[in-house]
Amino acid sequence: MAWTTPRDWTGISSDIVTAAMLNVDVRDNLNVLSTHTHTGAAGQGGASMSGLTLAALATLTFADQSANPDAAGELQRNGNDLLWYGSSVVNLTQADASAGTASLRSLGTTSVKAAAGNHVHTMSQEAEAEGIHGGTLVLSSITSGVNVGTSETDIISVSHTLDDSNNALVVSAVAICGGTVGAGATYTARLDVDTTTLETETSIGPGKYVILQVLRAPGDTSSHAYKLTIEPTSGAAENQSCTGTLGITEVTV
Numbered sequence: 001m002a003w004t005t006p007r008d009w010t011g012i013s014s015d016i017v018t019a020a021m022l023n024v025d026v027r028d029n030l031n032v033l034s035t036h037t038h039t040g041a042a043g044q045g046g047a048s049m050s051g052l053t054l055a056a057l058a059t060l061t062f063a064d065q066s067a068n069p070d071a072a073g074e075l076q077r078n079g080n081d082l083l084w085y086g087s088s089v090v091n092l093t094q095a096d097a098s099a100g101t102a103s104l105r106s107l108g109t110t111s112v113k114a115a116a117g118n119h120v121h122t123m124s125q126e127a128e129a130e131g132i133h134g135g136t137l138v139l140s141s142i143t144s145g146v147n148v149g150t151s152e153t154d155i156i157s158v159s160h161t162l163d164d165s166n167n168a169l170v171v172s173a174v175a176i177c178g179g180t181v182g183a184g185a186t187y188t189a190r191l192d193v194d195t196t197t198l199e200t201e202t203s204i205g206p207g208k209y210v211i212l213q214v215l216r217a218p219g220d221t222s223s224h225a226y227k228l229t230i231e232p233t234s235g236a237a238e239n240q241s242c243t244g245t246l247g248i249t250e251v252t253v
Contacts, residue, residue: 003041015126148177148187148242152231155244161223163250170249171198173212173228177242186234187242192227202233204239 006025009017021235026239039077056233076083082092090102096112104249106242146155163170174191191199191212199212204246218224228244 001028001032004029029225077189146230146242146244148230148232148240150232152190152229153242155228155230155242156246157225157227158246159223159225160248160250162218162221164252165220166220168215168217168251169252171214171216171226172247172249173199173244174209175212175228175230175242176207176209177204177230177240178207185232185240187240188231188233190229190231192229194216 004024006029007021012021033095061123062075065076066079067076068078068083068089071088071133072085072087074085076085081094084090091097093104095104095106096137099111105112107114109115146153160169171191171193173189173191177187186203186205188200188202188203189210189212190197190201191214193216198214199218201210201212203211212228226246226248228246230242230244232240
């Protein structure tokens with residue numbers, strides 16, 4: 001049975017409506033509508049929603065399917081969750097999912113939360129050359145100076161152990177070598193950790209300050225030795241008195 005376009009009743013001869021007319025226009029068409037399956041044929045409605053606009057839609061309510069979608073392109077409600085299936089199921093209403101999984105994020109400082117933008121970092125400052133820990137940064141200094149020979153000479157050395165392997169260090173060293181030296185005399189300042197060079201400054205003239213500073217993340221809680229050294233590089237820079245300071249700031253993230 002198919003849909004029949006209703007007749008124009010204004011053209012009825014002698015204004016007489018017959019049972020046959022009503023059977024076609026009313027009975028048969030109502031029967032078609034009672035069993036129609038949206039084939040896209042006349043009276044059946046579109047087979048898809050491609051032309052649907054939602055501009056005037058105020059509320060869209062999903063029935064609880066009590067299950068997750070399992071085919072690409074499905075958007076489905078399961079209890080209080082709304083889930084989308086692309087290549088896998090994504091819970092659009094879940095918050096703070098595991099790292100690497102798209103989800104809503106609350107504000108916080110853990111690995112699955114979004115930074116609020118107004119948080120602060122707690123600074124923990126330590127210096128160990130004097131055996132002092134925590135609270136205030138103590139700069140270790142050689143105030144009487146160290147006479148530099150013809151080769152590399154240790155000016156100052158401190159050891160430090162991180163409170164937490166996730167923390168970082170700001171290591172700062174300042175050095176100056178003075179006295180009257182020959183023309184063109186220069187020296188090199190080097191900041192090392194254990195046996196690795198962190199920062200080097202070359203061609204420093206007598207009486208000139210040099211500042212060496214690095215940001216370091218050791219990644220462990222082992223003790224590491226930080227050292228400032230001076231080495232003559234030209235002229236008569238040897239046998240000069242050099243003074244240095246070395247400071248360590250531990251930053252807790």
